[in-house]
């Protein structure tokens with residue numbers, strides 16, 4: 001009987017605090033500390049990948065890409081379709097799929113303001129921003145959010 005009761009007793013999900021007070025960037029995604037470190041780690045990864053026979057081409061991409069935040073991470077969309085981690089301080093994104101190196105990355109004028117508005121959302125899975133949205137848009141989404149409802153996710157999934 002005790003075991004049965006234990007199965008039905010669980011913590012309240014409403015009291016969880018995820019404690020991720022930042023937006024993930026290439027720093028966390030690839031374990032690098034600088035743009036130079038990111039380029040070196042990208043090159044080392046692709047050296048190993050080449051030994052598997054995988055096809056890719058290391059190249060400086062001529063395509064301008066715009067950074068956005070999806071599920072708590074700064075990203076760009078590579079021309080190959082992959083999402084590549086970036087960092088507002090570096091203006092760089094490397095594709096571990098096709099080998100592209102993106103140096104023409106556009107960020108919002110005040111990425112820290114975007115991050116502050118998003119970090120106000122407890123769940124990292126609710127933190128999304130598209131370049132078409134202002135900080136005021138994010139704050140309005142925060143104010144309108146209902147408990148348990150993903151905030152801003154429809155913008156990412158459309």
Ligand SMILES: [Zn+2]
Nearest residue numbers: 078080095098
């Ligand atoms: Zn790519």
